Amino acid sequence: MNSSTKSTSFIQFRYCKLCKISHKYKNKKHIYSLRHQQILINILSKFRKKIEDSQLILKNPVIMKLGWESDVTIWCYFCEESIQKHSTLEDCTVVCGSFIRHLALRQHIEKMNEFFWENILNKTTKLHYFIDEADSIIFKNKVEKAAQKFCEKQKQDISKNAEKIKTAALNHQLISQYHLQQKKQHQNLTTNQNSTTNQNSTTNQNPTTNQGFTNQSCATSHNFTASQNLTINQTPTFQRLEPNRQIDSLIEEAPQISTARKTSFGLTVIPKVKGGKEKGNIHTGAVPPWLQPDNTSSQTSTIGPSLHDYQAHCFC
Numbered sequence: 001m002n003s004s005t006k007s008t009s010f011i012q013f014r015y016c017k018l019c020k021i022s023h024k025y026k027n028k029k030h031i032y033s034l035r036h037q038q039i040l041i042n043i044l045s046k047f048r049k050k051i052e053d054s055q056l057i058l059k060n061p062v063i064m065k066l067g068w069e070s071d072v073t074i075w076c077y078f079c080e081e082s083i084q085k086h087s088t089l090e091d092c093t094v095v096c097g098s099f100i101r102h103l104a105l106r107q108h109i110e111k112m113n114e115f116f117w118e119n120i121l122n123k124t125t126k127l128h129y130f131i132d133e134a135d136s137i138i139f140k141n142k143v144e145k146a147a148q149k150f151c152e153k154q155k156q157d158i159s160k161n162a163e164k165i166k167t168a169a170l171n172h173q174l175i176s177q178y179h180l181q182q183k184k185q186h187q188n189l190t191t192n193q194n195s196t197t198n199q200n201s202t203t204n205q206n207p208t209t210n211q212g213f214t215n216q217s218c219a220t221s222h223n224f225t226a227s228q229n230l231t232i233n234q235t236p237t238f239q240r241l242e243p244n245r246q247i248d249s250l251i252e253e254a255p256q257i258s259t260a261r262k263t264s265f266g267l268t269v270i271p272k273v274k275g276g277k278e279k280g281n282i283h284t285g286a287v288p289p290w291l292q293p294d295n296t297s298s299q300t301s302t303i304g305p306s307l308h309d310y311q312a313h314c315f316c
Contacts, residue, residue: 017080018043031120040119043077048128050074051103054096058135061143062095063150074099078111078129091151094143103129104136 013022016030018039023030030036066088073082079102087097102108109130116123280286305313 028120031118036119040121044125044129047077050099051129051131054100054103055131057096058100058131058139061097061139061146063092063143063146064095065154066092068093076102076108076111078115079108080111089147091154092147094147097143100131100136100139103131104133 013024015022016036019030019036021030064086069086070088070093072085074085075082083102084098085096086099087094087101112126112129115121116126282288
């Protein structure tokens with residue numbers, strides 16, 4: 001009993017980070033368990049897809065602007081650490097640059113071998129989970145050329161945008177200057193008009209205020225003749241009359257319409273139709289039907305059926 005207890009008490013246990021459980025170190029039962037194998041298949045398939053995507057970029061490197069997806073990381077199950085996916089240069093970012101660099105490291109290959117040995121995996125599949133160092137060197141050379149082209153193109157785009165901004169600013173400046181000139185011209189015209197009107201008003205005013213009745217009468221007669229001439233000149237050519245004709249003749253020739261109160265000049269009036277009290281309606285002056293007296297001939301003293309008719313109706 002003591003020997004058996006001693007042999008079992010010193011058995012070492014190991015913690016599986018994939019399944020997150022402890023198992024016997026020497027016993028391989030946990031490694032071949034269904035749960036452990038399913039977790040391995042899922043992990044390796046996901047990691048392999050990411051490596052395949054990076055291998056496509058290995059042939060044709062992709063350059064993006066600085067700061068593009070700067071926080072994206074990838075978890076390496078072999079090295080058990082998170083790795084930055086993209087690498088950054090001075091003026092741009094290389095897509096999957098740091099991840100490709102990590103796959104070509106010797107430390108990654110050593111950890112991969114340990115992972116395969118612990119989980120008893122097929123060694124022929126190791127080629128899918130790392131990149132050769134020679135391929136990584138070729139990738140670096142391609143990245144340098146692609147980065148130069150990208151920077152040159154970016155500078156050209158910046159210069160084009162700067163030219164567009166300059167032209168837009170010049171156009172805006174020209175338009176603003178044109179509007180200012182127009183405003184100044186308008187202000188000058190208004191000031192000139194105001195000055196001319198003020199001069200005319202001062203000249204039209206009376207030179208003296210303490211003149212006699214004769215001067216006032218002359219001024220009124222002068223204004224009357226001026227207004228008469230203006231009205232004659234404002235009329236069309238086919239309606240102009242001789243200046244010697246009197247204003248009374250114009251009033252007599254104009255159409256006059258008589259209303260209920262007075263005779264007006266040039267007014268349109270709807271005449272009120274007169275009607276009898278019995279015929280027509282209230283608008284023509286007739287008495288409404290509910291106020292007219294009843295016809296005595298149509299009135300009858302009896303109301304309802306007679307007694308004989310009622311009895312015949314009830315006993316029929």
